[in-house]
Amino acid sequence: MATVAERLGVEPARLWLGSVLALLAALIGGSFVFPRVVYDGFIWHYFWGPVQADANAAVCAVREGGATRYLYDAAACSAAAEPVAYPGYTLVSEVGYVVILLIALAGVVLLLQRLGIGTDRALFVSLLPFVFFGGALRVVEDVTDAAAAGDTLITYPLNTLLISPVIYFTVFAVTLLAVLGSVALERRRIVDQYTRPLVTSGSVVLAATLAFLLWSAVAPDGPGTFHPQVLVVILVGATAATGLVWWVLERFAPSVNAGTGRIGAVVIWGHAIDGVANVVGLDWMVALGAGANLVPKHPVNRLIVDVTASTLPASVLALTGDTWPFLVVKLVAATLVVWLFDEQIFEESPQYTILLLVAILAVGLGPGTRDMLRATFGV
Incomplete structure (x- = not known):
């Protein structure tokens, strides 16, 4: 953004603020001019509707004539006319939130630069x-x-x-x-x-x-209830998985974590928490005597579970469950991200790099902490 600001002769902070205000004006203006298309069909359908459905413990929410109606029966939701919003995320909303995250990071970087921290x-x-x-x-x-x-x-x-x-x-x-x-x-x-x-x-x-x-x-x-065995299994499993990955990197590919150092280990550990919490919460709650298994809410989780369940034989699934590939995906993805952050990136833009690493950690450790504590406290 600094390069663009220099070309336009505008202060970066003003360029960022102007861009955000222009985007908000387009969304708000479009919602007034074309409410059914912009608000009902996009903003509500993919972003606010799922939140409303979740907040009201509904199976889904339906937008009809500018009003929201909550349905508590899956069959009724399937028969309802679009837009229909279900609790959780969609691929469209997840892409939208990534865009919002990047815009927010740019704004926070400008704030940190102004504060000098x-x-x-x-x-x-x-x-x-x-x-x-x-x-x-x-x-x-x-x-x-x-x-x-x-x-x-x-x-x-x-x-x-x-x-x-x-x-x-x-x-x-x-x-x-x-x-x-x-x-x-x-x-x-x-x-x-x-x-x-x-x-x-x-x-x-x-x-x-x-x-x-x-x-x-x-x-x-x-x-709620309290299942400390779940908490122990998740923390020990995530730490062991991270230790194994880190040992392999240090032994065979030290250049991968040369830039991030111990921060890279924390990032991988955060995503390992997410992966192990999903494996335990979705497949092994009953085996641990901690109640029923949880249900995946994210599209990626559901996709991996569906693909695994339809690919592996039932005899194998009975032993391994159908969620373990999610842990592998999380560990591989986190390792690739750590590899991208070399020493040069820290030198060129330290504030943006640190914040981006915090954000990458948060998208793994945040949901992972939630799943871990949900399973631990039986909610």
Whole structure:
């Protein structure tokens, strides 16, 4: 963006802001001029509709005559006329969120440059608690859904703040406030480094969220249960898988992780958590005595499960389950991403590189933390 800004003779921050405002104007204007096509058929169908359906615990949501109707029967959803939105993601929405993520990263980079922070790898470590916090906070909404009727602490529309992908904006807002507050403390010389209050604030909100989840599991009338064996299996499995991959890289291809160093190991570990949590949650909950298996929500998860189930013999699936290829895909993809980040990238744009690595970690560790804690607390 800096190169484009130089060619146009515009400050990068103004170019970014102008581009975002132009995009918003196009979407908002299109929603007023062509509401059925732009809003109902695109924005609602792929982005807001799934959130509404999830927030109301509906099988699907249907947009009719400018109003939203919720259906609680799968057959009725199948028979409904489009646009019909189901909880979860679609390929269209996932591409859209990637675009939003890249735009947001560019804006945050400009903010960090203005604040003069984020040039070293300490920022990555400081933001780790917030990544865990995002996954744990999503489980809070799962707990409220599992509560008895009338006992739900967070109801619609407030619960939309805790549902993907809106929760990413919620966590982003909390993190941004923590960063700005930490930088303010450093500049007022109350602390020596902004990273200390930043990691502390992240740890506090994470601890508070985990405390609520634990209370929901152990309270007499709580909606959840507690399965510590699931948590242990996932953490040990992810750590073992990461250790194996890292040993292979160090032994046979050290150039792959030469640029990222230990950050690369954390990225791979985060995606291993996601992979192992899916394997355990979708295939081995019953075997671990932790209740019924979970159901995949992401299109990629469902595709891998469907392909595996239709390819391997039933006798093999009985022993291995049909989700383990997802773990392999996650480990390979994370390793390829780590390989792309060489030392030159860190030197040329350290702030953007660090933030991009945090984002890559978050898309693995965030959902992985949610799946791990859902399975652990039986929601």
